[in-house]
Amino acid sequence: MTDDAESPRAWRAVLEHIERRLLDGDLLPGDRLPGERALAVDLGVGRSSVREALRVLEVMGLIRTASGSGPTAGAIIVATPGGAMSALMRLQVAAHGFPVADIVRTRLILESAVAGELAESAAPASATSPDLTAAERLLDAMDSPDLAAAEFLALDAAFHLALAEASGNQVVTATMAGLRSGIEGYALDGLARIDDWHATSARLRREHRGVVDAIRAADAAAARTRIHDHISGYYAETSEPDARTAAAAPHVAAADATSPEPDPTPAPAPAPAPV
Amino acid sequence: MTDDAESPRAWRAVLEHIERRLLDGDLLPGDRLPGERALAVDLGVGRSSVREALRVLEVMGLIRTASGSGPTAGAIIVATPGGAMSALMRLQVAAHGFPVADIVRTRLILESAVAGELAESAAPASATSPDLTAAERLLDAMDSPDLAAAEFLALDAAFHLALAEASGNQVVTATMAGLRSGIEGYALDGLARIDDWHATSARLRREHRGVVDAIRAADAAAARTRIHDHISGYYAETSEPDARTAAAAPHVAAADATSPEPDPTPAPAPAPAPV
DNA sequence: ATGCTACTGTGGTCTGACCACAGCGCGGAA
DNA sequence: TTCCGCGCTGTGGTCAGACCACAGTAGCAT
Numbered sequence: 001m002t003d004d005a006e007s008p009r010a011w012r013a014v015l016e017h018i019e020r021r022l023l024d025g026d027l028l029p030g031d032r033l034p035g036e037r038a039l040a041v042d043l044g045v046g047r048s049s050v051r052e053a054l055r056v057l058e059v060m061g062l063i064r065t066a067s068g069s070g071p072t073a074g075a076i077i078v079a080t081p082g083g084a085m086s087a088l089m090r091l092q093v094a095a096h097g098f099p100v101a102d103i104v105r106t107r108l109i110l111e112s113a114v115a116g117e118l119a120e121s122a123a124p125a126s127a128t129s130p131d132l133t134a135a136e137r138l139l140d141a142m143d144s145p146d147l148a149a150a151e152f153l154a155l156d157a158a159f160h161l162a163l164a165e166a167s168g169n170q171v172v173t174a175t176m177a178g179l180r181s182g183i184e185g186y187a188l189d190g191l192a193r194i195d196d197w198h199a200t201s202a203r204l205r206r207e208h209r210g211v212v213d214a215i216r217a218a219d220a221a222a223a224r225t226r227i228h229d230h231i232s233g234y235y236a237e238t239s240e241p242d243a244r245t246a247a248a249a250p251h252v253a254a255a256d257a258t259s260p261e262p263d264p265t266p267a268p269a270p271a272p273a274p275v
Numbered sequence: 276m277t278d279d280a281e282s283p284r285a286w287r288a289v290l291e292h293i294e295r296r297l298l299d300g301d302l303l304p305g306d307r308l309p310g311e312r313a314l315a316v317d318l319g320v321g322r323s324s325v326r327e328a329l330r331v332l333e334v335m336g337l338i339r340t341a342s343g344s345g346p347t348a349g350a351i352i353v354a355t356p357g358g359a360m361s362a363l364m365r366l367q368v369a370a371h372g373f374p375v376a377d378i379v380r381t382r383l384i385l386e387s388a389v390a391g392e393l394a395e396s397a398a399p400a401s402a403t404s405p406d407l408t409a410a411e412r413l414l415d416a417m418d419s420p421d422l423a424a425a426e427f428l429a430l431d432a433a434f435h436l437a438l439a440e441a442s443g444n445q446v447v448t449a450t451m452a453g454l455r456s457g458i459e460g461y462a463l464d465g466l467a468r469i470d471d472w473h474a475t476s477a478r479l480r481r482e483h484r485g486v487v488d489a490i491r492a493a494d495a496a497a498a499r500t501r502i503h504d505h506i507s508g509y510y511a512e513t514s515e516p517d518a519r520t521a522a523a524a525p526h527v528a529a530a531d532a533t534s535p536e537p538d539p540t541p542a543p544a545p546a547p548a549p550v
Numbered sequence: 551a552t553g554c555t556a557c558t559g560t561g562g563t564c565t566g567a568c569c570a571c572a573g574c575g576c577g578g579a580a
Numbered sequence: 581t582t583c584c585g586c587g588c589t590g591t592g593g594t595c596a597g598a599c600c601a602c603a604g605t606a607g608c609a610t
Contacts, residue, residue: 008570008593009593009594010593010594010595011330011593011594019365019366019369022366022369022370023369023460027370028371029370029371029372035559035560035561036560036561037559037560040595045594045595046594046595046596047595047596048323048326048593048594048595048596049593049594049595051323051327051561051562051563052326052327052330053330054561055286055327055328055330055331056330056331056334057366059331059334059335060334060362060363060366060367061363061367061372062366062367062370062372065560065561065562066560066561066602066603067560067561067562067601067602067603068559068560068561068601068602068603068604069558069559069560069602069603069604069605070560070603070604070605071604072603073559073560073561073602073603073604074559074560074561075561077370078370079367079370079371079372079373080372081363081367081372081373084363084367085363087335088335088336088356088359088360088363089446090294091294091297091332091335091337092335092336092337092354092356092359092449094294094297094298095297095302095304095337095352095353095354096303096304096354097304097336097337097354097355097356097445098354098356098445098446098449099445102443102444102445102446102447103446105444105446105447106444106446106447106450109384109385109388109447110384110385112388113384113388168377169377169380169381170372170373170374170377171364171373171377171378171380171381171454172377172380172381172384174367174373175381175450179446185298283562284562284563285562285563285564286562286563310590310591310592311591311592312590312591315564320563320564321563321564321565322564322565323562323563323564323565324562324563324564326592326593326594329592340591340592340593341571341572341591341592342570342571342572342591342592342593343570343571343572343573343590343591343592344571344572344573344574344589344590344591345572345573345574345591346573347572347573348571348572348573348590348591348592349590349591349592350591350592
């Protein structure tokens, strides 16, 4: 089960204690953890060890911390895996643990499956039709003629994420958010390799509509094929003809890659708001 | 002391600094990070903040720390995403951020795709046949008659992971390791709900061989169907008959469990690998 | 009743101090 | 000369204490 049974590390003990309380149902999303000082005393460790564990939980999307006082202060259990997945993928790509090619391959797998599932659940026999309004609103926004390429790409990413959210699979949604974050720098970098952005963006818009149309028509095969060709086509267009490894990658998007914490996953919020 | 006049979180500055050095190719796997004290001085933060960032990098699978002295001591850049994915999935499941049903649905997607890709790359025309020796060695080990159920499950997990590794997709491999870890507790719990373990394990062994046979025969459709039915079948068997999880997987797991044709589309282009 | 202030408790950070550990090098012994 | 051994040094791991900024709250003064 847990690969970590007993370590000389105090912060692991804190982590395991909190994980156990979560598994026991003792801690639920929305609950507040004891204060750092109290936790340290309870577990017989120093506060710094408690803080290291809490830091891990924070980047893992398990808790949200806030200073001050009142009911919103302290460490509160949340479950926002999107940011954690994004951070993990970004870092693994940066450390050459995840080749960009594998990220793209995984995107192809997941998005094809998502599109297929959405189309199947859109069949007339199916009781629940998928909610594509969010995705289509993004497509409408992408039709705006005065969009910068980077803005277009941001909407593009949001569209793909909206499809995943429509599938109702939170694991796939979070994973796709992470995959997209992992290759965000390369997507922006590849922008420079596109000759005619106007034509490319028009094609991308057309392909997006084609995917949604296939889903609405309950044509699962077409949905899978179109999303697959859409993704692989864009990466074929933007990838360096000879480049294979990410070793000597330029650091163009380094400035925006880490700081602003995109976190497009509104987990605790009432998601299906008809925005 | 330096320019940290604004970042509200010191540990984040450390994290971003290291991520930037990774992206710039300044840090490569195998390299050693500066000592915690030196890092603290360089970045103008306290050592505790450095340690919190290093702790995050450690659980993210980016570094490996060791005490003492010598070339193996200190924080060394590695890239082991498997443990990080496992921890993330386990914690998110514990915090009710990832429903178990979604984990299983994602497993079905990924493993079906992996089996299909392996079968396609095993085609006679293909130059590179997948290496299934590790997977088959695990199957041989599972034939041992005096295996405890938990040991069998551990080998089962290793087998599925070996298939992912054979596909050569490190992202899928790490993700599947994480998915498996996330539901490991449920898999062990479900063990108690199996009436005849002997018959079940025999069936699982048979299904495993069937998957490998389909891959070797380059029958992608059969490989996909068999791995899909294998996973969903076990999950259906170990789920509580009436309770929450069994009915919570309407789309894929339950609907296609008996159908031999869950994926009519042979996915025209499996993964042209755009790079 | 109202408005302001001091109090309290939270996370965030820094500092300094120990400990255990593992390599390195010097010095003494064979 | 060679070789063994022990202390030195630098590493991460941990703890304790201190301070700060912040936000809610209680109580005092008006």
